[in-house]
Amino acid sequence: MTIDLEALYVDLHRHPELSFQETRTAGVVARHLAELGIEFEEGIGRTGIAAVVRNGEGPVVWLRADMDGLPVRELTGLEYASTARGTDPAGNDVPVMHACGHDLHVTALLGALERLASATDTWSGTVVAVFQPAEEHGAGARAMIADGVLDRFPRPDIVLGQHVTPLPAGTIGVRSGTQMAASDALTVTLLGRGGHGSRPHATIDPVVMAAATVMRLQTIVSREVDPRDVAVVTVGSIHAGLKHNIIPAEARLELSLRYPDDAARERVLAKVERVVRAEAAASGADEPPVIDVDHTLPPTINDVHATARLTLAFDRAFGEGTVVDPGMFTGSEDVSWFAREAGVPLVFWFWGGVDPAVYAAALAADRIASDIPTNHSPYFAPVLHPTIERGVDALVVAAREFLA
Template identity: 80%
Template sequence: MTLDLEALYTDLHRHPELSFQETRTAGVIAAKLTELGIEFEEGIGRTGIAAIIRNGEGPVVWLRADTDGLPVHELTGLPYASLARGIDPAGADVPVMHACGHDMHITAMLGALEQLVSTKDEWSGTIVTVFQPAEEYGAGAQAMIADGVLDRYPKPDVVLGQHVTPLPAGTIGVRSGTQMAASDGLRVVLYGRGGHGSRPHSTVDPVVMAAATIMRLQTIASREVDPRDVAVVTVGSIHAGLKNNIIPAEAVLELSLRYPDDVARDKVMQKVERIITAEAAASGAETAPDITIDHTLPPTINDVDATVRLRAAFERSFGEGTVVDPGMFTGSEDVSWFARESGAPLVYWFWGGVDPEKYAAAESAGTIEKDIPTNHSPYFAPVMQPTLSNGVANIVVAAREFLA
């Protein structure tokens, strides 16, 4: 039986689900694995799936695809655009979109598994595939590991994964060493003293405190980090107050911090904590702020030897010049936990999802940042083909390079 990958992709794109809520998505994946005759187990790390193909003696190759969507209102105008909604961890009803391409990751992985099953006479070894939930929370890989996925399945000799990104379709981006940054997600509660909006002098206004804190945090990357180094401090969320004539008692900020290594992490974290504490004191706060770390992700580091080997395999299969060094991405991933916890080498690469002519036109006009939507944008929509067929081919080539 041949999977209709375009129909599958369309269905997944229409029905995204938030992190650790991917029950329908897991059901779709399970149904396709059943059609392919692949042994699998559901409910690992809450909504994750692990599948295994045993094909004689040989290396153990782990493949990973992530499955969750994002709280984004889709504006692509596609006929299969998402109208889905979900309940976020705070209990709010939010729109949901596959704004990071995980629907493409799932579909390409299932298409690759179909090809690998149909060509078992050409390779030997074991393939373990994890369909991982909650990548967007940075928690899904660790949830699957905590649930014993590394204990119940053969340990990997290599861990492989890929991510669709706004490169021209037909391009693969991969580099040895640090491919993606480390990150922390912080939740900050600033405590003021609430009161009537007409009597600000009788209050400690946490909204003003938050505004001053946000602006001062911007100076970390611009004034406190060597311009030759990488650091990102983003305040992605601010919540305070319920009515225009009430000064609230507190404000909540959510921060995303990015850095290439632990040394940079320590420096940036110290600066963030210093500024938040100092701005609260400068505002007259009677209670020190609360700073909690929601999640920590290590840098995604590609093994040098395995990356060189895979890059050569890609160029043999798809032509010289297909593979580029995209530089270090300041985005972060939790795929590396599978490699770190098992001691296996990792290779994680990007593949292009933008119409090459559209990309070339934007590049020529100097408007890539404006005209080519990035991951997490409400306009992010990989061109279905050849992105999908390329994604399938990438995984097949990569898996077979490391199998016997």
């Protein structure tokens, strides 16, 4: 059997699913694995799948792809654009889009598995393919680990993974050391005193408290972090009130924090807590704010020796100059939990999905930021070819490099 990878990608793109709801996606993966005759197990960490290709003695290499989409309304105008909708954790009906390329990740991993399984005379060892749910919630890897994926399947000697990104198609981006930032997602609940909109003096207005807090939080990075260091404090969501003439009793902020290491994390978290509590006190709040950590992701750190080895393998396979150092990404990933829990090296790289001519024109016009949609944008639309092929090839090259 040969998988029609373009048709597979288009199907997955049309039918995205939110985190821990990837039942249809998992079903598509399972169907292809069964047709390929590859051993697999479903329902790991709720909707995850692990597949195993055993081929004699040798190292165990784990390849990982994430499967979930995002609550984004697609605006790409593509013929195969998503019109799907889903229910978010709060019970809201939301549009859903593969705005981060996880559809390509799944497509590339299935393509790589087919290649590896059909050429077992060229390698020996064991390949474990992990199709992971809920990366966007930062919870899928831990859910699979809690469900015993490291114990029920051959334990890895190395964990490998990749992510499509706005680089020219054909390009590989990888660096030794910290490749992606650590992050925390916080929910801050500011507690005021509700009342009638015509009598603000009898209330403690959490909307004003929230506005002051948002503005003050922006000074943490601009005024309290060394300009030579990396940190991000983003307020991605703010909710308060239900009607124009009612001052609500509380407001809720959702924050995304990013940093390169644990020391920076401790510093930024302490500053955020100080600002939140101080603004509540300045507003005369009767009760202190509540700060909940929704999830924590460690930095994605590439093993120095394995990365150097893989960079040479990519150069040999794709040509000198194909691999670039993209710098540290302030986005975060949960793939490293697999390597951390197993105590083995990790290499996680990026591969380009932008038409090279389009990218070159935007670069020449100094319009990369405005003309090239990034991950999580409603306009994010990787060019199909050679993006699919390079994603498959990269996984195959990487797996063979670390297999016997």
